[in-house]
């Protein structure tokens with residue numbers, strides 16, 4: 001698989017480390033969220049067959065985190081964004 | 095029809111005209127007492143034990159493709175019970191004992207071959223860990239032996255013992271481990287279930303669930319609605335998809351695992367071997383092909399095929415362990431979709447829907463579990479309480495902090 005890095009251009013997926021569902025960006029607030037919410041965040045997944053937004057870390061490159069939208073049935077990569085931009089668009093400070 | 099040596103001779107003398115189809119091809123009835131979703135090893139074993147050990151009931155297995163077309167027909171056929179943790183080891187040892195009596199039990203040649211499995215040791219720390227694991231196995235009634243370097247060398251003289259980075263210092267051996275003909279396991283259970291009246295319904299995909307007042311009423315399928323008092327789901331890599339019909343999100347990710355077979359070679363690997371320094375394991379089939387594999391690809395996938403980097407990685411592991419295979423050509427590779435759970439251990443449990451049960455999260459080790467998984471799932475379906483070897487395989491273990499994390503990797507499915 002080739003990941004089209006927004007800054008570096010097309011890179012082999014081998015240079016990246018995979019973390020999983022991009023919803024992991026939205027960690028609940030540890031001071032207010034209850035145990036059930038954290039349990040759901042940490043352990044449960046949508047795990048769709050089809051489009052999946054997921055976190056890839058460019059370890060052997062510029063060490064940026066990316067949000068890659070990929071089809072889990074065909075492995076086709078549909079969209080690549082900087083995770084920072086995605087987080088900021090969702091209202092996070094960084 | 096019972097199979098036996100006499101039967102084979104009698105058929106040979108009469109032109110093989112007496113063999114019959116091994117199972118019926120029934121149309122679905124309007125309602126069953128039990129519906130098992132998924133005609134893989136676990137679903138078929140569940141139906142078999144349900145019909146045989148627990149109840150005379152109306153039972154159906156619904157399979158979206160053909161029987162045995164999923165992981166049960168794609169795995170590398172290794173069976174063993176060399177686990178460490180209390181939640182796992184009694185279950186896997188129960189499974190190994192069932193394997194030992196399986197062929198007599200279901201009257202089918204599954205080629206159960208207890209050729210022995212060794213896990214190689216490369217460091218002192220690894221020897222400590224394997225000694226502990228071996229003791230854990232023995233405490234649970236399994237067999238385990240620690241081999242020194244010379245004992246390993248006597249078995250497999252061609253291994254790369256003096257590799258500068260990964261010298262071989264010994265091995266943990268389980269002599270009762272080995273391999274089983276995977277397809278024959280599906281066929282044997284299917285035949286045994288069919289003979290006991292179970293309807294095996296192929297080309298029948300479950301596309302929805304009818305749930306009323308918190309109770310399961312039946313399933314919507316590509317062949318229409320089928321009613322059921324109880325529904326047990328055992329669909330391996332498709333677990334999240336199917337359980338979503340009941341509104342559930344599971345602690346599971348689907349990942350692809352690849353397997354490999356080389357051209358046929360003269361016999362030189364008698365048992366099963368795992369490389370302890372990388373992820374590589376190998377056995378030799380009765381036809382002579384080396385059957386081997388390694389890590390999952392590592393990203394969510396439903397594709398049943400993997401990518402080249404893992405092939406390179408697995409080949410490197412093989413070469414580091416046994417340079418002699420360098421000239422062997424690869425004949426085939428394929429992939430299967432694994433139900434990777436958050437702690438690497440399975441789930442056999444009830445759900446929040448009354449009458450709906452779940453069996454999954456087998457990761458890449460569910461083949462060896464097939465008999466015990468079927469038995470324990472049948473037990474749960476019939477008696478509404480878990481079998482004594484499967485009490486730890488609950489959904490709520492994640493909420494309660496009771497993970498069964500053999501590898502100690504945490505909630506990171508692609509590392510298990």
Ligand SMILES: Cc1cc2nc3c(=O)[nH]c(=O)nc-3n(C[C@H](O)[C@H](O)[C@H](O)COP(=O)(O)OP(=O)(O)OC[C@H]3O[C@@H](n4cnc5c(N)ncnc54)[C@H](O)[C@@H]3O)c2cc1C
Pocket residue numbers: 131132133134135136137156157158159160161162163164165166167168169170171172173298299300301328329330331332336351352353387428429430431432456457458459460461462463
């Ligand atoms: C390459 C590879 C190597 C492996 N090696 C080993 C090994 O050496 N040792 C070991 O112990 N384990 C191994 N495994 C793991 C093992 O094969 C699996 O854990 C186990 O087979 C899963 O259970 P199953 O047999 O019931 O799955 P499957 O055979 O996959 O059965 C699930 C069935 O459900 C059906 N299904 C899915 N969705 C629906 C639906 N909506 N409606 C109806 N039916 C549906 C599928 O078509 C499938 O037939 C390996 C797996 C792979 C892929």
